[in-house]
Amino acid sequence: MSSSGIPRGGPPLTEREAEDLLRCICFKTGPPRTVGVELEWLVHELRDPRVPVPPPRLAAALDDVRSVPLVSSLTFEPGGQLELSSLPAGSLTECLDALAADLRAVRSVLGSHGLTLSGYGVDPWHSPRGRMLHEPRYDAMEAALDRTGPAGRAMMCESASVQICLDAGVEEPGPLGYHRRWQLAHLVGAVLVAAFANSPLHGGRRTGWRSTRQALWTNLDPLRTLAPSPDGEPRAEWAAHVLDTPVMCVRADEGPWEVPEGLTFRDWLRTGLPRPADAEDLRYHMTTLFPPVRPRGHLELRMVDAQPGRDGWMVPVAVTTAVFDDPEAAERVYRAVKPLAERAGAGPAPRNPLWLAAARDGLADPELHAAARAVFSAALEALPRIGAGEELRQAVAAFHERYVIPGSCPADDFEVVAS
Structure with missing residues (x-):
């Protein structure tokens, strides 16, 4: 730990040591047993979410939320979005x-301030939304992403998601193998984008995308949001991707962090400039990569828009967990979505034709509609086998009937929905 509190990871890394470290920490294999969720929410005016919340009022409410005893980890995004991360x-x-x-506890506190949590992939009305968190990480992130255009600031301050975290899987081949689950995530991921798209408005206008949030991620950065090839050996592909992606920032003990342009982590290791990189720098660099599926020992599926309603977020979590962790459903879904690989082509998600169609067209796309019907059918059969209760199964069935069967998604019947 440096005097400024920035962790230091020991002596300078060599390129070989960095590759070995990445291979060891990013896919921790074993039988799938755990599930986690990270929920991001926009915070809106309770009576009329179209009315902007003054930053001092929002800051006071969020300060009160910090005092609430929670099991989940509570953090805030740069624009004041609230995030709860389960154990x-x-x-x-x-x-x-x-x-x-x-x-429930968080909503109670916000309600006392006349505020509420709202589930939208991007804020439908309030754009641009100013940054509330002024920290070296976000100062550097803003500077780096501004080089590409306005999508970075919108992502930082105006977006929200449901992120599902599942175990990587076992070493052996088969439906629960980590290689298969890695491939499945990049195909089912497009289906999840389409089925749960919930951000057709931005700045009060329709954008032409069912998931404007996914469109923002697509345009955010030339490399930082891309997936490596899902077809190669996952550990090798991910290690190469991490090392060959430009560094967002070089942390400093004092003053603003340097924001180099075009310096990959591999270049940093080879040159030792602007200072030698260590293991903690590598770990930090990985937190600045935003692919749709991020391996962090487990798999973090990051592609689902925040969902409407108080409990709408439970449906994508349930569907995803069922089709990954139930072996019968995993095999069935893999066979159903495998033909989508031809549509995706050689390009990386989320910038390939499959993922672009999912974000733009949702389940109006015939191939994605057929795949979604197969995914939900398998999930509905698997949920009792993984111990899901009746109320949750009914919620998934209701979503299936309302959206999936007719080929729709929440974006298609968009209305003001505050939790």
Whole structure:
């Protein structure tokens, strides 16, 4: 630890040491047993979410939320979005119950301030939304992403998501193997984008995308948001991707952090400039990569828009967990979505034709519609096998009937929905 509190990871890394470290920490294999969720929410005026919340009022409310005892980890995004991250849970039900209890406590505090949590992939009305967090990380992130255009600031301050965290899988081949689950995530991921798209408005106008949030991620950065090839050996592909992606920032003990342009982590290791990189720098660099599926020992599926309603977020978590962790469903879904690989082509997600169609067209796309019907059918059959309760199964069935069967998504019947 440096005198400024920035962790230091020991002596300078060599390129070989960095590759070995990445291979060791990014896919931790074993039988799938745990599930976790990270929920991001926009915070809006309770009576009329179209009315902007003055920053001092929002800051005071968020300060009160910090005092609430929670099981989940509570953090805030740069624009004041609230994030709850569950602990790894031993079952889907345990995970959902713990998060739901924390959400009730948070909503109660916000309600006393006349505010509420709103589930949209991007803020439909308030753009541009100013940054509330002024920290070296976000100062550097803003400077780096501004080089590409306005999508970076919108992502930082105006977006929200449901992120599902599942174990990487076992070493052996088969439906629960980590290589298969890595491939499945990049195909099912596009189906999840399409089925749960919930951000057709931005700045009060329709954008032409069912998931404007996904469109923002697509345009955010030339490399930082891309997936490596899902077809190669996952550890090798991910290690190369991490090392060959430009560094967002070089942390400093004092003053603003340097924001180099075009310096990959591999270049940094080879040159030792602007200072030698260590293991903690590598770990930090990985937190500045935003692919749709990020391996962090487990798999972090990052592609789902925040969902409408108080409990709408539970449906994508349940569907995803069921089709990954139930072996029968995983095999069935893999066979159903495997043909989508031809549509994706050789380009990386989320910038390939499959993912672009998912974000733009949702389930109006015939291939994605057919795939979604197969995914939800398998999930509905698997949920009882993984211990899901009747109420959750009914919620998934209701979503299936309302959206998936007719080929729709929440963006298609968009209305003001505050939790």
